[in-house]
Structure formats: structure tokens, C-alpha cells
Amino acid sequence: QVQLVESGGGLVQTGGSLRLSCAASGRTSRSYVMTWFRQAPGKEREFVATISQGGSTSYSVESLKGRFTISRDNAKNTVYLQMNSLKPEDTAVYHCAAGTCYGDGCLISEGYDYWGQGTQVTVSS
Secondary structure (H helix, E strand, O other), X not given: OEEEEEEOOEEEEOOOOEEEEEEEEEOOHHHXXXXXXXXXXXXXXXXXXXXXXXXXXXXXXXXXXXXXXXXEEOOOOEEEEEEOOOOHHHOEEEEEEEEOOOHHHHHXXXXXXXXXXXXXXXXXX
């Protein structure tokens, strides 16, 4: 079992930055692919970025590249999402997830076994 707790969300103006954290407890998170998803009001959950167990490989949605960066510190059992140049359309609840997926399976919710409760990010115009 892995417990995931997100933090770092909040209200920020357009163009601002936030750094989300996802702290894992229980079974060590280094065994899992870690991924950020987000869900905006009235929309389906969407993939944001993923990072491999060792942190050597990461992938993010093309439209977010250059603004969002995923990283992890396995010594701290924590995954981060650095978000820069935020836009109102980035407003959503951001969830981290842990799983043993591979390939395209890591791009969908079904690839993950453990989820955090989420942290709200609101970007004002």
C-alpha cells in the first residue's frame, strides 16, 4: 500500500508559478512510476506528466512542455510538479498517482493503483 498526499496548490495570478509536491508513505514510491493528472470543473481527468521509477525518464503533454516540469526525489519519497507561466486554463484539481504501468499505459488513469486526494490550483486572469 502507498499513501499519497499532495500539497502546494493555491490561488495564483496569470503568469505566476507554483510547485506541487506529492509525498508518498507506506511502500517506497521508488518502485512506482509517478504521474500527475488534473481535472478541471466539468471536464474529464487528463494526463499532465509522468516520471519513471529512477527519474531518468519523464514525459509531459506536448502543450505543457516548457511550462511544466516533473521531477522526483526518491530519498524523500516525493514527486514534484513545477508549474510556470500559469494560465487560467490550468485551473484544476491536480492529483498524483503511483503505478507499475509501462508505455502508453502510463498515460491513462487505469495505469495507476494509488491516488492522492488532490490539490486545488486556481489561476486568476
